[in-house]
Amino acid sequence: MNQKVLFMLLITALVMASCSRGPVPIEYGSDECHHCSMVIMDDQYAAEIVLKTGKAYKFDAIECMVRYMDKDPLVKDDALLFLITDHDHPGELINAGTGYVLHSKDLPSPMGMFLTGFSSEQAAKEAQNVHGGNMYSWDELLASFGGLSMEDAP
């Protein structure tokens, strides 16, 4: 009896686990960027959109994710999560909405826009003190992305 309950619990847990929608880990060195089709290599700059279906679009850089959002505006309705990488913790995806992005000539991101993600305003400020450049919240970045030029980062 007890064993049966345990078994059922295990099955339920498994089913729940396979249904959970959340960040999908990026396989560095084999996953391709959904926008630019490059293989994602750098675990300090990757980004990801998780859809409500649980499917994930992976990107090699923040700029690729923003450009893709531009190309496919409807993705905002289907998206559950927008994730960027915390530069201080390579390989760790964080919520883009609560993160901060530094635009600095010192930190070249994979697709030439010099955008680097940080988990907090504090962390981004510390990096700004070292590397210079301008700091954006996620919404600010989306609003001003079109005005950022590729080669003239501050």
Place this chain on the structure above:
Amino acid sequence: MFRFDYKIAGSMVLSCLLLISVAAGADTLSVSPDSRFSSIQDAVNHARSGDVIFVQHATYHEGNILIDKKLNLTGIEYPEIYPGDTAEGFVVIADSVVIRGFQISDVARSYLKDRAGIRINDCRHCLIENNRLIRTFFGIYLKNARGCIIRDNEIEGVPGDEASTGNAIHLWYSKDITVERNTARGHRDGIYLEFVENSHVENNFSENNIRYGLHFMFSNNDDYRYNTFRKNGAGVAVMYSRNIIMENNVFEQNRGSSSYGLLLKDILDGQIRFNHFIENTIGIYADGSNRILYEFNEFRENGWALKILGSCSDNTITQNNFTGNTFDVMTNSKTSMNTFTGNYWSHYSGYDLDRDGVGDVPYRPVRLFSYIVGNVPSSILLLRSFFVELLNYAEQITPAVTPAFLEDRSPRMKIIKP
């Protein structure tokens, strides 16, 4: 009668002056563990601009060797340099520096800095030749350089740890660079160019790199010729660039579920001529690439010779040989804005009754089944089945799904000899 010859006299004076200047200007310093200079940096600090430093064969545990004046550093029988866990090898910040004949090993990975075996920062006319870079994070790294030559270097990455390795030769914001006769293995990209103009990549060998053998990003007016790209994640990627000339290269055995010989993404005005695409999953994958001339290339035994997406237009594909590919051309669009003419297709089965060397009926290189495979990849299982052959045949006669306008109206009957 004696006649004063100004020419001879002038050249004699000039050569005397030259001799004096050589004698006065350039000293030769020697570095070895038991001589006056036991470290390379020590010799560099004591040298004057224009001097030559010979480094004798030995093991040197020193890193971040800063070259801040015009020097010629020549290693005798590959002196071995180990920079340690937190340093780079050579850092060059002066013009006209020569680094020749060194072996630099074990430059560790860093998250904060792109550490390199040999780094050139903001300078001109440097020559980096005949070095060996073994297990370096980045091999040779040029930042804001002009007129430099990188040749005959051997760069070997960390085996089995490619995902955390940098590029073998990395060029960033540079101009007029020549990269020739280098060997790059086991890195992220063999040769990487970002914001690089007017540069030449020739006769290099790039193998077993995890991402690309050669990679152009935001780089214009460059060319690459006579290189071989074998067994990389993908052979060459040309992205967001203009006017890239690609000639006489070999792209072979770049295999994997979505691997390419050549990946073209958002490029304009290139030329792809006299190349060989052999045994790749996809020979050329073109997305958003316009006004490109494909001429005299050989596509042999690839899964797909050419995948040209609907986002490509005004390309000309002419006088190429397509032999023994599983699929010749694949596209995702029903219209074609590209010109296919005068190619040789080994799958062509038409006649040439008037014997002018050109087939009498057009050849449609897109097969129905390649469409199905595009949508349902696992259907590749049915590739050689009778039913699929029947479907392809029916589609050839009355195209319903495949683009009717994507056709070669003058397919050649014989292999074209360029």
